[in-house]
Amino acid sequence: MTTDTSGTCPSVRYTVGAFRAGYQMRLLSRPAPPQFPTTVCELVVPLGARAAVLAQSTVAAAVVHPANRELPLPNWTATTRPRTIGVIGDTGCRVTTPGPDQDCANHQTGWPFPRIAGSAAAVTHPDLVIHVGDYLYRDDPAQATDAAANPGCTAAGDRFSWGCVVADFFRPAESLLAVAPVVLTRGNHEDCRTPPATGGAGAAWFRYLADDLRSNGSCSLYPDPVEIRAGVLHLLSVDSSYADPADSGSITQQAIYTRQFEAVNQAAGQQPGHDYFVVTHKPVWMVRSAGPPPQTFTPVLDKAVGGTTLGRLADNIRMVLSGHAHLYQMIDFDTARPPQLTVGFSGGDPLEQGPNDAAVLGTPVGTPPQAVHHSLTQGGVFGYAVLNRNAGTWDLTSHDPTGALRGQTCTLSRNAAHKEFVCH
Template sequence: MGSQFPTTVCELAVPLAASNAVLEQSSVQAAVVHPAHRQLPLPDWTSATRPRRVAVIGDTGCEVPVTGPARNCANHQTGWPFPRFAASAAAVTRPDLVVHVGDHLYREDPAKENDKAANPGCTTAADRAGWDCVVADFFRPAEPLPATAPVALTRGNHEDRNAAQQGGAGGAWFRYLADVLRSDGRCITYSPTAPIRAGTLNLVSVDSSFADPGDTGSTAQTAVFTRRFDAVNRAAQQHPANDYFVFTHKSVWMVKAAGTLPPNVEWATHVLDAAVAATGPHQLADNVRLVLSGHIHLYQMLDFDTPRPPQLTVGSSGGPLDNGPDDTADDGGTWNLTFHDASGAVRGQTCALTTSTAKKSFVCH
């Protein structure tokens, strides 16, 4: 469609009984094909089994902002690490399923990037979010992963819609990566929830790309996201024997500041926590076992002694890392860490983290 998307996009449903899927050379009219061997990985689970190894990535694009310094896109050792991460995850982890929690496209001003030679169609501000930049930021560096396993995607705030809701990064998302593709370059603010059945494991994508867009702590959109989490609960309640994972770009319960007292805990995206609390049962269904997110550029795993499922935040796959949680509200206190097995028995050592800004320590015994 025009100069931004000079491509034809085809979709084909693969029969559940298929044992192999290959792109036939005679049917492909493209200069470059990814994966190069044209072999498409199929799920290796059945209706009675599930993926055993799930790779989670997020915030993977090479950050080239309009203002401020650009990431070193050409150096994958000390600069942009995503190509190296993708290759390692595919070769070492050998996942059965890959989940990308959003923010695929970061090249807001390609004129500032230092890997133009490798991306001749992604070199000027006018090329932003065009096909060649989508290839540069996602399809080429991510190639080892979709060549290894099926990939589930959700939308990040970098795949936002512009004022005209036409073209741009949002248009690229809906043309190439969304659950329901669009051929006209249009994008919408809030996508409906998208369920993905992987045997006895069910994933539900919740589009939080526009949740509290300024990250100010606003809860003005609570009703919008309550409807989406109500939809998650309805789906989970229809299959109570199956496990559900919610994956959404902005974390529901990522901690950005914390102390020992509940009032000292500050969530990164208040509106999503408020939306879950406003659902019919005031929580996610009991068989929602995990929430996967990104947005904040770090890794954080939280478990709770409440009905909340664990929250895993993986926003560390490409961009510069953010600071960890601010624990100054608990200056001088101690956090205790104990590992338990499924039966509740303590495994290994118990560790104590002192949060004093003057003398931090982490001691296990």
């Protein structure tokens, strides 16, 4: 996807086999000022293509990112999978009228996401990046310390405009977007409930970031799950942005999400020998507080999984990746239920401390209740997670904003009946 204000689309040159040619991008939407003063274009590139570059003639007068015009492409085939996956979430710079706010201009002690994105790109060298949601945190852009550097994102009325999408995501993530394809999951900050009446955060999501981009400013509460295939790794994206919006423990939406997870299980049944990850912003089984009683996210999603025909997630769904809670946590159950990984600590404030892991062990979670077997929580710190391919399974690590390893390396078991991380 590329954006400009001209109403025309550029072309992209790439190579397949020994053949190199230019291909015109397809127009998706024209500028809709003042909120969306941009043209949105897309191009479907076949697997195996390489050396994709925006044609010089189409961008000579434009400001281009990345500056070398090279676009990252998958380096896996239909029978392989990514080697290294960077996982980030809840990245926007929090700016509100009442405060307290993050210092968006200070990436060392204020808003760390630009530094995290740079470290993830330079230190981790990912083949794929997964963002588990929440991009736009500038509720009052006029209060932002970096407002002068962000034209189009300087007033309250701009907060879900193209300018604020650039300020909160595209510009700070530029170094990471330049090195690897990115899978984006919608968060509750990109929901349909926020003014202005012309669209809001949800409209910006569906115009610029969603899998199915739109040109009409519409916003859906419960879009269907999306399957994104990275070779023999399948990412099943479930939009939980509107799941229990007050985080009150309500399960009134259970039937809606049961249909969603039924579709997820059906998709996972198509390729039994492949790996599947469920990616959804709100965690299904995360333990926010050990209690008593324990506080968990998100009961309506858990109940929905329990209401499927299987009564659980399919055997080859190996992990659930989420955000929403501003911390890092991995829990597993040593059962057929997949581990829950929560990565909500990549920039947004305020951070959460999280529970004491010793108190979480043995906590009954979910429907039916299953005792937590392993718990690894890092609260009060910023960072990102990495999944590295390891002889048919995955190693999981957590990293601080410099890219340095924090804590243990955990290896995902291969046993479908006893899914757990073994940490060392």
